[in-house]
Amino acid sequence: MDKNIILDFKNVTKRFPGVTALKEASIQIRRGEIHGICGENGAGKSTLMKILSGVYPYGTYEGEIFYNGEKLKLANRSIRQARDEGIAIVYQELTLVPDMTVGENVFLGKEPTEFGIINWNKLYSDTQRILEKYQLDVQPQAIIKNLGVGKMQMVEIAKALSENAQILILDEPTSALTDAEVDKLMEILETLKQHGVTCIYITHKLDEFFRITDNITVLRDGQVVTTKPTSDVTLEGLVKYMVGRELKERFPKGNRKPGEVIFEVEGLHAEDPDSAGKEVLRGINLDLRKGEILGIAGLMGSGRTELVMTLFGEYGKVTAGKVRLENEEINISSASNAISQGLSLVPEDRKGQGLVLGQSVLKNLSLPNLRFFSNMFQIDDNAELRASTEQAQNLAIKAPNLLIPCDSLSGGNQQKVVIAKWLMSNPKILFMDDPTRGVDVGAKFEIYKLMNELAERGVSIIMISSDLEEVLGMSDRVMVMHQGHSTQTLEASEATQEKVMALATGLA
Amino acid sequence: MSMFSELGRRIRQNIQTYTIILALVGIWLFFAVLTEGRYVNPQNISNLFRQMTVTSFLAIGMVLVIVTGNIDLSVGKAAGFVSVVVAYLQAYVWHAIFPGQALLAATLSILIGLAVGLVWGVLEGYVIAYLNIPAFIVTLGGLFIMRGGILIVTQGRTIPANQPYLKEIAQGYLPDLAGWVLAIIVVAILVFNMFRSRQKRRDYGFELSPFSIDLFGTLFFSALVIAYVYIVNQYNGVQAPVLLMAIAALIIAYMSNNTKFGRYAYAIGGNRDAARLSGINIRQNIFQIFLLMGLLCGVAGIVLASYVGYGTIAAGEGYELDAIAAAILGGTSPLGGVGTVFGALIGALIMTSLTTGLQILNVQPAWQYLLKGMVLVLAVYADVYFKKKS
Ligand SMILES: Nc1ncnc2c1ncn2[C@@H]1O[C@H](COP(=O)(O)OP(=O)(O)OP(=O)(O)O)[C@@H](O)[C@H]1O
Ligand SMILES: [Mg+2]
Secondary structure, eight states: OOTTEEEEEEEEEEEETTEEEEEEEEEEEETTOEEEEEESTTSSHHHHHHHHTTSSOTTSSEEEEEETTEEOOOOTTOHHHHHHTTEEEEOSSOOOOTTSBHHHHHTTTOOOEETTEEOHHHHHHHHHHHHHHTTOOOOTTOBGGGSOHHHHHHHHHHHHHTSOOSEEEEESTTTTOOHHHHHHHHHHHHHHHHTTOEEEEEOSOHHHHHHHOSEEEEEETTEEEEEEEGGGOOHHHHHHHHHSSOOOOSSOOOOOOOOSEEEEEEEEEEEOTTSTTOEEEEEEEEEEETTOEEEEEOOTTSSHHHHHHHHTTSSOEEEEEEEEETTEEOOOOSHHHHHHTTEEEEOSOIIIIIOOTTSBHHHHHHGGGHHHHBOSSOBOHHHHHHHHHHHHHHTTOOOSOTTSBGGGSOHHHHHHHHHHHHHTTOOSEEEEESTTTTOOHHHHHHHHHHHHHHHHTTOEEEEEOSOHHHHHHHOSEEEEEETTEEEEEEETTTOOHHHHHHHHTTOO | OOHHHHHHHHHHHTHHHHHHHHHHHHHHHHHHHHTTTGGGSHHHHHHHHHHTHHHHHHHHHHHHHHHTTOOOSOHHHHHHHHHHHHHHIIIIIHHHHSTTOHHHHHHHHHHHHHHHHHHHHHHHHIIIIISOOOHHHHHHHHHHHHHHHHHHHHTTOOEEOOOTTHHHHHHOBOOHHHHHHHHHHHHHHHHHHHHHHHHHHHHTTOOOOOHHHHHHHHHHHHHHHHHHHHHHHTTTOSBHHHHHHHHHHHHHHHHHHHSHHHHHHHHHHHOHHHHHHTTOOHHHHHHHHHHHHHHHHHHHHHHHHHHHSEEOTTTTTTHHHHHHHHHHHTTOOTTSSOOOHHHHHHHHHHHHHHHHHHHHTTOOHHHHHHHHHHHHHHHHHHHHHHHHHO
């Protein structure tokens, strides 16, 4: 037995009804390395990690896993057992309790106690220490649900890091983080590596592999395609391993000519609905032309999500300003109102806002579109199935059939379901809040192509993204937000990373 | 694909429904053996189904209420209130205004009973949906209010409600021949439906499931209907309240599966935010659900008055708990988003089967409650257990 191998997967096979998520996967992880795992949506990455953390216990998969040379046998749902063994995991989807504080979440299940009574002072001071050590900018007493997704992700990481982990697994930890936050995470990982912690790192942002990993394993359709030292592969090579073919460019070139202005926002101010008087939008001006893709850039917390949610009638209390659709002033008070005016929203948080996870793909796809297949008394389920099947095929949603519940889809495929359900409603204006979060390169490309096609058909799109390259690559114009107001709208030709960042940080 | 593998797949898909049906059959066998067959004689079967009707009306509404993530604790007393109002009208009001017009009197009683239920639903629904007060609190208050209402109407007396026509609602039976005609109509509809849905799928160009499977399903349900009519005809015939219950259940089941209203209810319970962002008017939907629940309380109250033959101060006492238990037994998730009308009916049947079985065996009421409580928890445990297994 090689002492340097901390973790050894031997022919691991995991079957679900209708899908084999892993096929005879064998991977060796060396002690102290950062090991990247990549692959398309549904390739089996998360499944592998769930086996490692006891979500799928010993006996529900075939093959063996050796941990420090010993067979790993985790009992059902024994996240705790895995943790005691020194395996810590940060899941792809957030697992925080929204109504609890940061501290309570970090110590959930391992609260410091004295005679069975929680020692709150210790809990919060320990949390403070961890947060400071890793320079995470959150207050221990803050309530989770009041934080943005980016901050939540940091808490999630802090939660895993607070344990004396031997192995830290990160399943797409950066999908919602800004560049600055990603840099910080990379620093943390380097530190951990120096302390001898082994890291398994899953992401769809391929450049991160080259920044940080020592070895990369590529999965495709549940099988290990290759494991290589990172220094031996190129970005193009990696993509080819993943999708089985070459992808020339990251952003497909559209061929669109935006028309006249269709949607205008003028001097929009809005308050946080939960705490009156707290302004979140302080003067937004934007105009959107027919068939245009308008990117919205800005730092996390600059009010991008709040802006689209407000325009969709679901967030802020508008205190001033005008919104015009096709030269008519509109006043959108709710999502149903927005939809009936021809607006659609792909929300930021697919689990919390985008999907009814327990329901089938079919029902999720048709939910906002039932009016197309039904009258007061009846839903034409055949028409529903046909339209949904078509849409699912258009986006290449990977699912054995449309009747399986959404929570058994991989993260990226869930995202596709959210996008598909909104495309079915034939919107005039489509708001997309981080539409490619957690989506693999190939599928990203498909989504971009789709956005181009939509724009060519005359749909106007407002896209938010934390990925600056994506915003620059896809948009006709970029509107930059800073602390709740719109600064400037740049033409694609004049928008550079430097310019956008300067505007976003308030330096320009 | 062979017929059996397809059948196996479907059974696995609906494992929950089958576990509960198995539980029901198990309970029947158990009592049949202990009572040396008395439990399953036509008279007892007939009474069993008749007895479950009042709870069933409440349970099928309760499913939808729970599916949206709400609860209604007032249904028992609301039905009770309707029953005493109906009794009061029957006993004291109508024959003072138009003596001897029993049919007119019964019709008016029914209409007013339904209206009372509806108004109650509108009130509760409005407060819950539009004033944003949690259903648990509103309906808990509703329970007390209705209890007061019953005392006001009855003044502590027992009011007779066994007048002609009204009596027939819960105590009437169809003639044997009518029962058979009904069975034939139902079978014809089942067969017609099977062919029509296959034809529609073909028109849309979808793959058809094997004919043998569809036929098997249709024949199975047809056989159940025919067997049922055969058995109850050996006693008095098809029971009027059971027929009413079947119609109500079919309507509600249809609404829950095949209308926007129903779909929205499940989506709201499954993920409220996603439902809202999908453009669903949550308040309106919840308001409608409570309105429907109120209407069903009205129906249940009328049947209750007719069934008991009296309006009493204890009318509907504890029925809300039976209805909730039936829904939960039938697989409704207390967290919302999941549940079926059919399951709730089976749940109600299980609760009633236990009650009658234990009564026949002369078990003390105290023990009846103990056993029913344990069965409820056990059944839900079995369900959780099997779901983990599959
Ligand atoms: N509980 C489940 N039941 C059925 N199928 C499942 C279940 N969980 C995952 N799958 C399927 O297994 C396959 C692998 O899923 P997995 O979540 O591991 O993908 P992934 O590589 O993490 O993808 P992504 O990048 O989109 O997160 C997918 O086809 C998915 O649909
Ligand atoms: Mg994943």
